Amino acid sequence: MxxxxxxxxxxxxxxxxxxxxxxxxxxxxxxxxxxxxxxxxxxxxxxxxxxxxxxxxxxxxxxxxxxxxxxxxxxxxxxxxxxxxxxxxxxxxxxxxxxxxxxxxxxxxxxxxxxxxxxxxxxxxxTPTYAYVAALLGLDPPGTVPAPSFNMINGGRYGDVFQTFNEFLVVPYRAHSIESAVERGVTLFGVLGDVLARRYGRAPVMASSFGYVAPSSDPRVVLELLTEAVELAGCADTMAFALDCASSQVYDEGTQTYAFNGERVTSEALIDYAWALSEEFPLLFIEDLLDGDDWDGFTKAAQTIDRSIIVGDDLIVTNRDRLQHAARTSAVDGFILKPNQVGTIAEALDCYEFASQNSILTIPSGRSGGVIDDVVMDLAVGLAAPLQKNGAPRSGERIEKLNFLLRAAERIPDCALADVPALARF
Missing domain, CATH: 3.30.390.10 (Enolase-like, N-terminal domain)
Incomplete structure (x- = not known):
């Protein structure tokens, strides 16, 4: 051919x-x-x-x-x-x-x-592309689909509020099937909208990434609202939380500090704050807590925060060389797989193989400027990833990611939802 x-x-x-x-x-x-x-x-x-x-x-x-x-x-x-x-x-x-x-x-x-x-x-x-990917790497045929994670509340600057953490996510990590996981996430998004409307007396605003705009500059307040929503939705025993801090966006190299909750703070202070959150809330993973070149800070975070998986995105950018350095310095427990960051499927698979050989978690993710037919979904299923970042359950390209998982689960014989509880550290 x-x-x-x-x-x-x-x-x-x-x-x-x-x-x-x-x-x-x-x-x-x-x-x-x-x-x-x-x-x-x-x-x-x-x-x-x-x-x-x-x-x-x-x-x-x-x-x-x-x-x-x-x-x-x-x-x-x-x-x-x-x-x-x-x-x-x-x-x-x-x-x-x-x-x-x-x-x-x-x-x-x-x-x-x-x-x-x-x-x-x-x-x-x-063969389906996900099955071809598995065969290409000599992996077993796909038998699971990943648990989706849902971007519920987005950071950014809105009026007097400047929430520096980029995404507040929920993960239906104890759902018994992909159908249940998707339904729980979609239902919770609606319940959260009602919680925000009652608390602040107005309909919640949708952010550019389709999660709700953060109503507070303090991440703890946002997590308390998510806690209220999962309890009202009756899924508190099913849901874990996660954070994408995207801290490179608020880092000042000159002072080596981060904008955070109305102040400028050091990496040590940010690590201590995240540690306290991980002790208080069921945080499955914390992504990009620090700047994408703060190797020492990531190493300290991985050593300090033992109840959450420390994940690198801007730190790793799906680059095998950077992941190898992270492994040598014990800087991360996992990384976000975004193949367009490195520029080829071959290099993305190289990065995954190194992660797999070194017990580093791989979490495939789409991008905010996404496409309907995103190949990252084929990689997620073909590589038997336990988690997948899907975005908010709004907009066509994000809904299509959920539909992809539902179809794949139907087509894969005896398909199960990945065993995410085995990963949880809280």
Missing amino acids: KIASVAARQLLDCKARPLVEVEITTDTGHVGCGASPTGSSVGTHEAFVSRDGNPSEYDGLSVHRAVNAVTDEIAPALIGAELDDPRTLDRIMIELDGTPDKRRLGGNAIYSTSIALLRAASGAAG
């Missing part, structure tokens, strides 16, 4: 921002499509997203340059190549680009092509 054609075009992501879609057709007639999402909280070490910078079109966000990179350079390098293992062709693109962050061709051009290669190969194999 050889690659017969490679086409690229500019389309839109879920926030109406331009993205690159690539379509690959094999000489056997199999077609694979891929599109690269973009994030709102973007780590400084992520693969470069190539945009045109033309203010007269999409405020400079158009991606014609990346489309041309696919058409003019990537396509000639791939057409006629064998598609036995798409990872081999990923590495051809890496060499063709020749830069550490895929700046020359664009990480969005390369990653969209990488997805299309994977899907064309799985289509030719006659």
